[in-house]
Amino acid sequence: MAELRPIAPAFVVPGPSGVAVRDRLKHLTPEDDKLLRLVGAHLGALASADLKTRCADGLGHCAGTWAARKRELTALSSARWAGAITKASHDQWALARRCQARHIGDLEAAITTITRRLSLPVGKKGTRKEPGGYRSALEWFAKSRRLHLLQDRLKRLRADQQAGRVRVVRGGKRLARARHHLEATGLTEAEWRQTWQAERWFLAADGESGKRYGNETIRITPDGQVSIKLPVPLAHHANAPHGRYVLACRVAFAHRRSEWADRIEAKRAVAYRIHLDVTCDRWYITASWQIPAAPAIPMTAAIAAGVIGVDTNADHLAAWHLDTHGNPIGNPRHFPYDLNGNAEHRDAQVRHALTRLLHWARTCGVKAIAVEDLDFAMEKTREKHGRRKRFRQVISGMPTGRLRARLTSMADQMGIAIIAADPAYTSKWGAQHWQARLTSKTRTTTRHDAAAVAIGRRAQGHPIRRRTAPPPAHRSDEQGHRTVQAGPDARGREGPRPRIPGPRTRSVPPGRGAYAGDQNAQHRSERSTEYRQLMLSL
Known part of the structure; x- marks a missing residue:
């Protein structure tokens, strides 16, 4: 019989630690749409250059290099925009490192499986837990070639991991590859270009507690007014004091509106992200904040x-x-x-x-x-x-x-x-x-x-198997067997039952007789089948 793996105990999943709500920026004027595209493209170019610098630093990154990158970006945007960009670059590099480690683990598992199957004879049957050998010599040969390919790939990934190199594509690797398969994706070159540019824009600002309405870069007032702190090269487009641009639309978060309103009134940090849905040609804004995890x-x-x-x-x-x-x-x-x-x-x-x-x-x-x-x-x-x-x-x-x-x-x-x-x-x-x-x-x-x-x-905490049915009304076999009973190959099934406290009959209590486990010693008309087979074999 195959050995079953241990069953882990069930547990209560902890609650969420963050909240994100979204709303549409409706009734934008052509000037608003133009300005959002300008700001997104300008900050997106800065984010791409900063990510390239962060990836080049690799494992040599430190607080000093982070501060130097932020100072360079501050002159081209603002201090808060520079902080948001550098933090996003660092988070993206860290995510790429985690994905790289996971990919290495997948390759190691694949190499182990192929190596084991190649060592088995061709056509050998597998089990429930482990696959057997390959079905044919042709498949064995193809897998041997794949093994060398995976080993070379693993060698390169380990070298990159030790050197701190990562592969990151701003805008997404899948969308970048779609450029070479436009017919399969159903996009024209102009549509793909517009989607690619929109995905590489940067219009996100982290919140800051203690500041007005929880965010100085992208600010939303309780009545829904949205204003953006413009970068220095685009400050001449401002229509409000202190280099800010106020959009003509109003925002009203339908979901969790009361929580969002309480946070901004209390000047607690709220992060915002503005993005364009190219398919529908609509602008959206997403508000997010952290919440204390509720105890399970x-x-x-x-x-x-x-x-x-x-x-x-x-x-x-x-x-x-x-x-x-x-x-x-x-x-x-x-x-x-x-x-x-x-x-x-x-x-x-x-x-x-x-x-x-x-x-x-x-x-x-x-x-x-x-x-x-x-x-x-x-x-x-x-x-x-x-x-x-x-x-x-x-x-x-x-x-x-x-x-x-x-x-x-x-x-x-x-x-x-x-x-x-x-x-x-x-x-x-x-x-x-x-x-x-x-x-x-x-x-x-x-x-x-x-x-x-x-x-x-x-x-x-209950067993999956159904509960044992109650015993029959009398000892004859006309009511059939119980739902859960010992199989014919179970050891000790002919032995005495476990001791149950208390008398059940007026005679000898259960399990107390001298021949309680010997069925051949009971008052029966015939011997048991096992006893007869034993006597015939002598």
Whole structure:
């Protein structure tokens, strides 16, 4: 029997530590649109040059070089714009370093898998945990060539990591590559150029506590007036004192407006980012700020009113309401979403499905939702799953990280806790113990519904296996076997039962007789089958 991996205990996911809200800049005049483009292009060019300098510094970066970069940018913009640009460059370099380390880990895992499979005979069968040898000599030869390619790539990445070199593209590597495949993307060269320039603009300013309305660079008053501190070369475009430009539009954040208003009235830091949606030709502004992380509620309090188990799939969420004892209540619910299309469409689909899930959870009266603690980072490579291309596409398309982050943020506002449970064997054991039992003439239970029950029970601390049925009314076999019983190959199944305190009959208490474990010593009409086979073999 294969050894099962240990099951990690469930835990309550901590709440979000930041907030971001967005609103559209409506009714902009042509002068406003022109000025935003000028400021974005000017600051974007400065950000590109500063990022190049930061990448050239590599591991030799220090506070002195940071201050020197900021002084150079201050003369071309302002002190606050220079601080925002240098901080963004440093954060982007640090992110590239983390991605580089993750890529090295992926390459090492792929090389280990290929090396092991190449050492096995061609055609050798694999197991559930480890793949076997390659199917043919041709595939073995192709993988041996790929092994050398990955080893050379890993060698270059390790050299870059030691030297502090990173590969960063302002505007995105995917959009840069789309320039060579315009027909496949459906863009013309002019449309691509406009999108590329807009992505490389820089119109973001960090907040500063103690300053007026929490931000001196991009300021929004309580009545929604937006003003921007212009860089020094563009100060002649100012239409307000102190080199500021006031936009003709008004901003009214519909979501969390009261929280945002309280922060700016108290002069607490609020960061703003202005960006252009080239497809719709609309300007948007995003406000963000940090919030103290709320302490996670105890597990006992979270599951006191039951939970809702949720199974995450590539196209829907399967959910089932469980009571405090882990019993399914009512019928399962499905919340579908479509992940085809652009990023905004996918994000809207996930948000809509989570909104319906949370509203249903509030209707059920539960205080917790149990989800799987999924991470497919090391599980979707072709070196691990080989020819199972469809399976790799399915797990790659599941929005695990985005879904969990959004669910945690949205549930925090509704007072619902999120419990992360270990995903090991939930689909298999759920189908084994719950799918057939929950299927009736009027309800068809899918494998995903049964997995939702398994996830909810694991989050509550209950075993996934169903409870043992009570003993029959008498000792004959007409009522059949119990739900959970020892298999024919289990050792000790013919032995005595464990000692149960208290008498059960008027005669000898259970487990106390001289021949309690010997079935051949009981008053039976015939000997047991095992005894007869033993006597015939003598």
